[in-house]
Amino acid sequence: MKILVPIKRVPDPELKVKIKDGAIDLSGASWVVNTFDEYAVETALRLRENAESGESHGEVVVVTIGPEDAAQQLRSALAMGADRAIRVDGEDRALDARVVAAALARVIEAEKPDLVVMGKQAVDGDANQVGQMLAGRLGWPQATFAATVELAADKGSLTVGREVDTGVEYKVVNLPAVLTVDLRVVAPTSVKNNITPASHSYGTGEGGPRYASLKGIMAAKKKPMEQKSLSDLGVDAAPAIKELGVFLPPARAAGQKVADIPTLVQKLADEAKAL
Amino acid sequence: MGNVLAFCEFGDGALKASALSNLTFARAAAAAHGGEVIALLVGAGAAAAGPAAARYAGKVVTVEHGDLAAYLAETYAPVVARLAGDHGATVVTATATAVGKDLLPRVAALLDAGMASDISRLDGATQFTRPILAGNAYAQIEVTTPVICVTVRQSEFPQAEELGAAGEVVAADAGAVDALGARIDRVESQKSDRPELTSAKVVVSGGRGMQSGDNFKVLEELADLLGAAMGASRAATDAGMVPADWQVGQTGKIVAPNLYIAVAISGAIQHLAGMKGSKTIVAINKDPEAPIFQVADYGVVTTWEKAIPELVEEIKKLKASR
Numbered sequence: 195m196k197i198l199v200p201i202k203r204v205p206d207p208e209l210k211v212k213i214k215d216g217a218i219d220l221s222g223a224s225w226v227v228n229t230f231d232e233y234a235v236e237t238a239l240r241l242r243e244n245a246e247s248g249e250s251h252g253e254v255v256v257v258t259i260g261p262e263d264a265a266q267q268l269r270s271a272l273a274m275g276a277d278r279a280i281r282v283d284g285e286d287r288a289l290d291a292r293v294v295a296a297a298l299a300r301v302i303e304a305e306k307p308d309l310v311v312m313g314k315q316a317v318d319g320d321a322n323q324v325g326q327m328l329a330g331r332l333g334w335p336q337a338t339f340a341a342t343v344e345l346a347a348d349k350g351s352l353t354v355g356r357e358v359d360t361g362v363e364y365k366v367v368n369l370p371a372v373l374t375v376d377l378r379v380v381a382p383t384s385v386k387n388n389i390t391p392a393s394h395s396y397g398t399g400e401g402g403p404r405y406a407s408l409k410g411i412m413a414a415k416k417k418p419m420e421q422k423s424l425s426d427l428g429v430d431a432a433p434a435i436k437e438l439g440v441f442l443p444p445a446r447a448a449g450q451k452v453a454d455i456p457t458l459v460q461k462l463a464d465e466a467k468a469l
Numbered sequence: 470m471g472n473v474l475a476f477c478e479f480g481d482g483a484l485k486a487s488a489l490s491n492l493t494f495a496r497a498a499a500a501a502h503g504g505e506v507i508a509l510l511v512g513a514g515a516a517a518a519g520p521a522a523a524r525y526a527g528k529v530v531t532v533e534h535g536d537l538a539a540y541l542a543e544t545y546a547p548v549v550a551r552l553a554g555d556h557g558a559t560v561v562t563a564t565a566t567a568v569g570k571d572l573l574p575r576v577a578a579l580l581d582a583g584m585a586s587d588i589s590r591l592d593g594a595t596q597f598t599r600p601i602l603a604g605n606a607y608a609q610i611e612v613t614t615p616v617i618c619v620t621v622r623q624s625e626f627p628q629a630e631e632l633g634a635a636g637e638v639v640a641a642d643a644g645a646v647d648a649l650g651a652r653i654d655r656v657e658s659q660k661s662d663r664p665e666l667t668s669a670k671v672v673v674s675g676g677r678g679m680q681s682g683d684n685f686k687v688l689e690e691l692a693d694l695l696g697a698a699m700g701a702s703r704a705a706t707d708a709g710m711v712p713a714d715w716q717v718g719q720t721g722k723i724v725a726p727n728l729y730i731a732v733a734i735s736g737a738i739q740h741l742a743g744m745k746g747s748k749t750i751v752a753i754n755k756d757p758e759a760p761i762f763q764v765a766d767y768g769v770v771t772t773w774e775k776a777i778p779e780l781v782e783e784i785k786k787l788k789a790s791r
Contacts, residue, residue: 207602207603211602211605211606213606218602218606290583291574291584292577292578292581292582292583292584292614295578317602317603318601318602319601320586320587320599320600320601320602320603320719321584321586321587322570322574322586322587323574323577323584323586324574325574326542326571326572326573326574326575326578327574327575327577327578327584328578329542329575329578330546330574330575330576330577330578330579331578333649334649335543335648335649335650335651336542336543336571336575336651337651338542338570338571339567339570339571341713351650353654356567357567357713357714358567358568358656358714359566359567359568359665359667359714360656360658360714361656361657361658361659361712361714362656362657362658362713362714363653363655363656364653364654364655364656364657365541365651365652365653365654366651366652366653366654367649367650367651368649368650368651371651376720377703377707377720378707378713381707400707400708434582434583434612434613434614435583435585435610435611435612435613436610436611436612436613437608437609437610438596438608438609438610438611439608439609440601440606440607440608440609441606441607441609442605442606442607443600443604443605443606443607446745446750446763446764448763449750449762449764449765449766449767449768450766450767450768451757451762451767451768451769451770452767452768452769453769454769454771455769455771455776455779455780455783456779456783458751458767458769458780458783459780459783459784459787461767462728462749462751462767463787466728466748466749466766466767468727468728468748468749469695469728469784469787
């Protein structure tokens, strides 16, 4: 099977947010693959491989829309094990979720993957839109916020465990479909493909995405990376979202430590009127 | 001039609390657009819940169809998009719940609309404020498409009050329904008598320091005494101590109760992003350096083993004295 994984670069979420002239200051930013997209690459790799024999049962293509530097994040995904990459040239200011979904739809029309796997949201904009917009545009079913994924033995459908407000919902979608992944999809036994033995565990504890091996990093340098432009794809939409400004949230006033529980209850009752 | 189509979730013949927050936003947006609020109820029981919804909206549209009984983005999005056109909506809105977040971007694609997600404030007809970077910053944005899709952060909008006079309720056709082969196989839910986490007035949350699911029972006793919902940090849900749907944080649920009690939670940024809008925050942690104390209004440095039974007793005493 052929799986397409759209990825996005984001400023390292571990670093402190700085604001300059009403926008996020990215001058010294260190860029990484969006956390959820890294999980999407991991999910795609688990879906197409036999983890015990190392055999591959399909192709994983990663695609990003971004400036030249974004090729680095594609290389990171290739080093994890993806087979080839496509970079659509685009500057952030020319993009929003609607434009990205339009561009990805064109890439998908050309590539004809069986499945699109992507992160549920980018951890910079936190919009959580592109996967669903893409599915809507393509007229494909969608399974969003996946915590578990099982590929049917006939490779014709997925059963996806989704954490909804009332518990866990198991949704079945026929392929082709758009799958967006949440954190728990990288737990040791969250992804089943009826190829890797069901008893297989990817690591222990909370699991996580695989690290690129030295061999993987070397191999990634030789893997194909294609470049396209938005106009090659026939996308001329202007972004519909204008950022007017960015500001930091008001800091919470420092609280007080209280000596013991009776004092706490008294303060909650009399001072905060919270009890 | 344009109307606001508000997709409202309901259950047991009434609107959910999340829908009432959506309607507060919808009223403000309708005023800004010079139009009216149309509450849209789709699914099994929509017609029965219509009159209850009409206490909050001048117009209620209900859609019931055998193939729309349970929510699916594939079947609901075309209904919402078509009715947005039929009713002259320039804003289509839902609360940023699991359903709203799944549905609205798909509706936006069908309407070729720009979308503002998880907004915390309406700043003008087409301008919104929303959290970005896990709540570490806010962006003010403008959406320039003729139709705008919006999801609203429930904790930032109070529940709508009833209107003076009830609105009208009309039933709309489902049209052609096509699930594209998608279906819900099953839902594994945790039944609970406690209030919903995202609309509870009090939340009691436990973290990794609780060590095991069994130890959460003392927190549940405290929660039941306070009529509170139970929450947890990602460390506790990932360790399997408690159900995943208890998770409060950037990747879990966003809550803003009157009182948030964080027990044995260190206060990772991703957890703080989910609860720092709470009115009063209490932290109980044995580590005096835990970051949770930086956002807590009241902190007690002690172990949960010692603190919780004492807290239960003191609250019982307080209640008895009133």
